[in-house]
Amino acid sequence: MLLQKGKNWSYRQINKISSYSLHVQVIADYGGGHTTDHAFAEVRNHFFRFDKSNKLREVTEHPVYAFSTLETGFWIAQEGLHSEHKDLVIFSNTAPRGDISWRGDERQSFVCGILDSGIPVFAVNAGYNLSFIKNRLKGLWEVKVPNEGTQFRSRDFYPEAVMDILYGNLDRIGTPVNFKKIPEVPEFAVASIDGYGNLKTTIKKSYLSDAVLKSKIIRVTVNGYAHFALNTLIEGVKGRIYDLCLVQGSSGGKQSNYLEIVRLMARACDDFRVDGPRDDLPPIKIETVKI
Template sequence: MFISLIADYGIGDPAFAEVKQQLLLGIPQAQIHELSVPPFSTLATGFWIAQLGLNPGPAERLIYHNCAPRQDDPEARRNNEGEGLTYALLTNGIKVVGVNAGYTLSFIKNYAKEIYTVNVSRGGSQFRSRDVFPPAAAAIAHNDLSLLGNPIEPSQILDVPLDRIAWIDGYGNIKTTIPAHTLNLEPETKIVIRIGDIVSDAVYSDGSFRVPEGTLAFAPGSSGWTGTDGQPLRWMELFLRGGSAWARFGKPKVNQAITRLS
């Protein structure tokens, strides 16, 4: 069993080690890969659930995610209660277990055979992904679905916002939630992009490296999967050849809006 552990604990945070120990109690032979997303970023969490879950990989896979801002109720929390645990079975057979918060399920909601609540406590610990959820995830990994509760319809889950920063990679490339097929531009068309208070010229490209050094390109990126229509779905990226698009725009955060002014 290959497990992708996606959480907002922070890069190098010992919380990852603690959660991995608990998962390995129930799935001793598992190989666990951890991926850290920014604090409370349900958009980045949902993006990576889909990117890892909907692309080729080991057949025996589980995605275990935890990004729970506890924003479903603004009132004071009793017993550390938070958003509830869910189970999704993707159309390719990959299992996804984690908290339904914000956009965590938005990218996969139309690629799931089924989505259910999981009948485990919503409270009991500040660190539920270590203390409460792992036994349920292990049971589901072993095809024990006795803890499943009510079905969740896709209409109950937020849609993906189509104008946001989904991720900033190690090169400073900005991955967006803008589908490439929604643009109808000729290659080398000059455009203007705004993120926050910063505006920059850019060039639309059908391939990031097909621009001169120092040029900000707006191009279909490396992230995406097969769409529900069977056609390739690619997400647009901002790419500064020889530099950092992220720095060009003042180091914006994941989830910030992106506006094309021309």
């Protein structure tokens, strides 16, 4: 079915979706600090409530840091683009509130899109939620769903709308979203903190100066705190237990991984007093060391 400006929602028709096959991954900040929360269970229950023909196999949870659209967008991209999981459906709701500094669409509308990997994404258009995938989307539209009237849109409104669209009710799909209004990914940011305290960044090796790339010892500043680190991007440079290191990371795609800042067998996030990848953290600095 053609939509406005000739773009079309190209997900599989409902009769092409096998029973008990779809996997909805919920990427959201309900738990506040990388923890689970009862809200995930409520959202999961409502997805199954509106699955009239048993197309869902499972609904799983991926907690992110409170109000962090950076971490939300990072994982939407990592899972949607690099999972190679054809039955995956991404559902997300991270919406900044209060005094949190953020960028993007102030209305924080709920949108749907199709990645060039074929994976459908349903998310709130706020901050950096869509920044990591904006150049990999085949289309992006607002979803016709109430955005007010409840404190818990992810439970009360969004699951029904998502299942309607997956079941082929394209009347739920509204106007196209202007990609140009989605912020670019900030290049020197903390994108995520894993369970080991490693800082996953948005830095790619190509962003670093030649001087830094040739320096075995570098100065890394995060959140206003500076520490010396080993540059293990240089062949032959290897850290020992408890060394702080700049390393090639495991996220971002096989050909263009993001860098990580790690303390071997310890928690790098504690060195920089970072409890989560806040959208308003100052940019990371990586500099050469003059002795």
